[in-house]
Amino acid sequence: GQSLEQPSEVTAVEGAIVQINCTYQTSGFYGLSWYQQHDGGAPTFLSYNALDGLEETGRFSSFLSRSDSYGYLLLQELQMKDSASYFCAHDQPDNAGNMLTFGGGTRLMVKP
Amino acid sequence: EAQVTQNPRYLITVTGKKLTVTCSQNMNHEYMSWYRQDPGLGLRQIYYSMNVEVTDKGDVPEGYKVSRKEKRNFPLILESPSPNQTSLYFCASSLTPGQGIAEQYFGPGTRLTVT
Numbered sequence: 467g468q469s470l471e472q473p474s475e476v477t478a479v480e481g482a483i484v485q486i487n488c489t490y491q492t493s494g495f496y497g498l499s500w501y502q503q504h505d506g507g508a509p510t511f512l513s514y515n516a517l518d519g520l521e522e523t524g525r526f527s528s529f530l531s532r533s534d535s536y537g538y539l540l541l542q543e544l545q546m547k548d549s550a551s552y553f554c555a556h557d558q559p560d561n562a563g564n565m566l567t568f569g570g571g572t573r574l575m576v577k578p
Numbered sequence: 579e580a581q582v583t584q585n586p587r588y589l590i591t592v593t594g595k596k597l598t599v600t601c602s603q604n605m606n607h608e609y610m611s612w613y614r615q616d617p618g619l620g621l622r623q624i625y626y627s628m629n630v631e632v633t634d635k636g637d638v639p640e641g642y643k644v645s646r647k648e649k650r651n652f653p654l655i656l657e658s659p660s661p662n663q664t665s666l667y668f669c670a671s672s673l674t675p676g677q678g679i680a681e682q683y684f685g686p687g688t689r690l691t692v693t
Binding site for chain 2: 474496497499501508510511514516553555557559560561563568569
């Protein structure tokens with residue numbers, strides 16, 4: 467199974483706030499990143515947490531707590547265009563460099 | 579324009595016929611990687627490369643080969659494709675500031691069907 471777990475689907479209304487959680491069982495990774503992917507498109511980078519705490523970028527914020535083995539992506543003032551899949555990922559030291567592992571993704575549906 | 583390009587974008591082939599998917603980036607990134615995406619499984623890393631001539635296996639390397647002879651190119655080779663390699667493939671690149679891989683830039687994807 468996935469070493470990073472995310473809810474498969476989340477539904478919210480326009481203008482609301484939604485939190486997408488990501489739990490993991492790994493230790494010793496460099497950081498937790500988040501990507502957005504619209505249907506038919508490529509993933510695009512949203513944020514990266516190297517340290518514990520909150521990172522804010524406009525309407526999107528991301529949080530990491532290594533002691534609790536989880537992170538989350540917070541989307542505020544939801545817009546219809548935020549309907550997409552969201553993936554968390556961590557990068558770990560490996561033989562020849564950094565290995566990336568992604569969660570299974572959360573499909574966010576924003577309703578009017 | 580800073581970008582990652584992949585070719586072809588769509589490919590239908592038959593079992594056993596060797597194929598190569600090319601990937602090129604124009605951002606002088608050290609780190610490059612290949613992923614496959616299957617429904618419900620997210621993105622799974624196939625191979626990655628920290629720099630020229632430095633490559634290593636990701637989570638699902640079986641049936642794939644890569645090479646990194648130049649910094650900008652990172653082709654994915656399927657020597658003998660099988661139907662279970664039918665998938666959507668993404669190439670990505672990133673700088674490697676410090677230790678972590680933060681922002682990856684993804685190519686547009688290659689949809690491969692093996693019959």
